[in-house]
Amino acid sequence: MLELNELCFAFNGTPILQDISFRLGRGEMAALLGVNGCGKSTLLKTINGILKPKQGTVMVEGVALNGLSGKEIARRIGYMPQKSGTVLCTVFDAVLLGRKPHFGRTVTPRDLEVVEDVLQRLGMEQLALRETTELSGGELQKVVIARALVQEPKVLLLDEPVNHLDVRNQLETMSILREVTQDLDLLTITVLHDLTIALRYADRFVLIKDGGLHACGDREVMTPGAIRDVFGMHATIHDIDGIPVVLPLGSVQ
Amino acid sequence: MISSVNTAGSSPSATSSLADDYLRLLRKKNLFGLTLLALLIFAAGFSLRTGSLALPWSEILRALGDWETTGRTAHVIHQIRLPRTAAAILAGGSLGIAGAVMQNVLKNPLASPFTIGVSQGAAFGAAFAIIFLGAGQTHSSASSAVTIDLPNLVVLCAFVGALLAVIFILMLASLKGVTTEAVILAGVALSAFFGAATMLLQYFADDVQVAASVFWTFGDLGKAGWTENILIGITALVAFAFFLIGRWEHNALLWGDEVAASLGIRVRHLRITAMLFSALAVAVTTAFLGIIGFIGLMAPHLARLFVGNDYRYLLISSALTGALLLLVSDIISRILIPPVILPVGIITSFAGAPLFLYLLTRRRKN
Numbered sequence: 001m002l003e004l005n006e007l008c009f010a011f012n013g014t015p016i017l018q019d020i021s022f023r024l025g026r027g028e029m030a031a032l033l034g035v036n037g038c039g040k041s042t043l044l045k046t047i048n049g050i051l052k053p054k055q056g057t058v059m060v061e062g063v064a065l066n067g068l069s070g071k072e073i074a075r076r077i078g079y080m081p082q083k084s085g086t087v088l089c090t091v092f093d094a095v096l097l098g099r100k101p102h103f104g105r106t107v108t109p110r111d112l113e114v115v116e117d118v119l120q121r122l123g124m125e126q127l128a129l130r131e132t133t134e135l136s137g138g139e140l141q142k143v144v145i146a147r148a149l150v151q152e153p154k155v156l157l158l159d160e161p162v163n164h165l166d167v168r169n170q171l172e173t174m175s176i177l178r179e180v181t182q183d184l185d186l187l188t189i190t191v192l193h194d195l196t197i198a199l200r201y202a203d204r205f206v207l208i209k210d211g212g213l214h215a216c217g218d219r220e221v222m223t224p225g226a227i228r229d230v231f232g233m234h235a236t237i238h239d240i241d242g243i244p245v246v247l248p249l250g251s252v253q
Numbered sequence: 254m255i256s257s258v259n260t261a262g263s264s265p266s267a268t269s270s271l272a273d274d275y276l277r278l279l280r281k282k283n284l285f286g287l288t289l290l291a292l293l294i295f296a297a298g299f300s301l302r303t304g305s306l307a308l309p310w311s312e313i314l315r316a317l318g319d320w321e322t323t324g325r326t327a328h329v330i331h332q333i334r335l336p337r338t339a340a341a342i343l344a345g346g347s348l349g350i351a352g353a354v355m356q357n358v359l360k361n362p363l364a365s366p367f368t369i370g371v372s373q374g375a376a377f378g379a380a381f382a383i384i385f386l387g388a389g390q391t392h393s394s395a396s397s398a399v400t401i402d403l404p405n406l407v408v409l410c411a412f413v414g415a416l417l418a419v420i421f422i423l424m425l426a427s428l429k430g431v432t433t434e435a436v437i438l439a440g441v442a443l444s445a446f447f448g449a450a451t452m453l454l455q456y457f458a459d460d461v462q463v464a465a466s467v468f469w470t471f472g473d474l475g476k477a478g479w480t481e482n483i484l485i486g487i488t489a490l491v492a493f494a495f496f497l498i499g500r501w502e503h504n505a506l507l508w509g510d511e512v513a514a515s516l517g518i519r520v521r522h523l524r525i526t527a528m529l530f531s532a533l534a535v536a537v538t539t540a541f542l543g544i545i546g547f548i549g550l551m552a553p554h555l556a557r558l559f560v561g562n563d564y565r566y567l568l569i570s571s572a573l574t575g576a577l578l579l580l581v582s583d584i585i586s587r588i589l590i591p592p593v594i595l596p597v598g599i600i601t602s603f604a605g606a607p608l609f610l611y612l613l614t615r616r617r618k619n
Contacts, residue, residue, distance in 0.1 A: 048515055105498065112276075129275065
């Protein structure tokens with residue numbers, strides 16, 4: 001469904017991503033993991049074409065994205081950046097914006113319908129006409145996810161969607177993401193820093209080290225050895241009440 | 254895909270009410286536009302009545318209805334008050350939309366024609382024409398302290414000066430890796446540069462030339478005749494149409510470059526074309542009328558209080574607010590110390606500064 005072939009990206013001649021190849025399928029929730037500055041955010045932006053790859057291809061359902069316009073890519077990939085500010089507009093306005101790749105110049109009744117459906121799916125009916133400036137961090141995060149969902153994408157790319165949220169909101173947001181991924185048969189790739197959250201909610205793991213792919217696979221690749229190699233950290237993984245918990249022990253000296 | 258999954262699980266009545274509520278909210282925003290329009294028509298009527306020659310409504314309406322009539326009333330209305338009123342509306346509207354767009358594409362609430370050096374570029378061009386090319390080398394006359402011999406040359410040079418500022422800013426904005434904050438700062442530097450260049454010219458000029466070049470910078474609606482109005486109007490209309498077509502692109506840009514790009518918008522292209530059209534509108538207005546401060550900055554901020562940051566409504570609201578602000582300022586400039594007509598630029602800056610401070614404190618409270 002999503003296929004990366006030897007994807008490379010360089011900024012001002014400095015290579016940032018090198019030969020990244022992997023393949024992920026529909027209905028999968030993938031965690032993109034790696035230390036700060038290893039190229040996770042760059043990888044997401046290169047996948048959806050905000051950054052132009054130096055070489056290599058990205059295919060969604062067998063279609064190479066480098067031949068497509070920004071609008072056509074936006075109909076296939078929804079993206080949520082790391083930081084999101086607020087704008088003086090209602091939640092409905094903010095979410096409706098996600099329909100832009102579909103409606104062109106003027107909103108159609110179908111666009112309004114899709115926005116309503118997504119707002120209801122995420123339980124945000126009460127917030128619909130509130131100003132986004134009045135929302136809490138968790139609520140705002142839902143708005144941004146809703147905007148990506150109304151794009152009716154096949155792939156959802158989320159850059160650190162839960163980092164600045166409190167624990168309850170982290171779990172809630174991840175549950176919502178897992179639910180929509182399964183219900184809508186999407187592929188969701190999420191940059192995460194909390195390995196316990198990653199293990200609990202993701203079923204695929206993409207480990208990035210120094211701009212290259214270290215491993216990509218299911219739960220099997222998340223071993224204490226892989227964590228040591230990628231994060232430079234000793235850790236053990238425990239099972240508590242059926243929930244995998246990563247216990248960091250200390251950095252590798 | 255999403256809707257097909259969802260409509261099954263949600264009742265149709267609930268589905269329709271959410272969109273209906275939203276559409277109802279949007280209609281309220283239209284009300285603000287209509288209110289502004291009504292105020293503008295009222296102010297325009299008042300503007301036509303204001304002047305040293307007292308005219309009853311019946312005569313004003315008769316002169317407006319019949320363009321063939323001649324005589325004192327017809328002359329005053331057709332050649333003096335109506336062009337002035339039209340200039341206020343067109344220039345105010347033009348500055349209003351330019352400010353609204355610049356504030357978004359440069360991501361700075363302080364962005365305005367003033368801040369990015371376009372006005373100062375125009376002032377330098379005018380000073381260059383008056384002092385260096387001798388367009389204002391003229392004797393004082395009894396009716397006016399300063400007259401300008403070759404107004405077309407001054408306008409042309411002012412336009413070129415504004416355009417130079419625009420080209421510089423556009424070149425900078427189109428460079429990769431240059432942030433929008435840097436563009437604003439460059440505008441400040443550019444303003445200082447043009448200011449210094451103007452002062453240098455003035456230092457070597459005689460006193461009449463200095464007076465003429467200083468006088469030119471006072472934004473004054475009295476400079477506008479029908480030709481000027483038509484040109485200002487056409488540029489404003491073209492820019493407005495262009496921005497209106499891209500209203501959703503501007504809405505997307507509010508959320509940041511990355512969000513806009515992920516929605517398929519060519520951000521750099523949008524930024525450069527939007528700057529080009531808004532700067533052109535400002536350049537034409539400034540070249541004909543001189544520097545009119547604060548309208549381009551204030552109008553969008555005031556409009557935002559009522560319609561929010563939604564370019565579907567903000568563009569027209571900023572245009573109407575700008576037109577209304579300039580028209581009211583012009584009326585004040587005419588009735589404050591009769592029979593003296595103050596340059597409207599002085600009034601807008603006087604009124605603009607405290608109004609802006611008020612907006613800042615209000616924003617903080619919100």
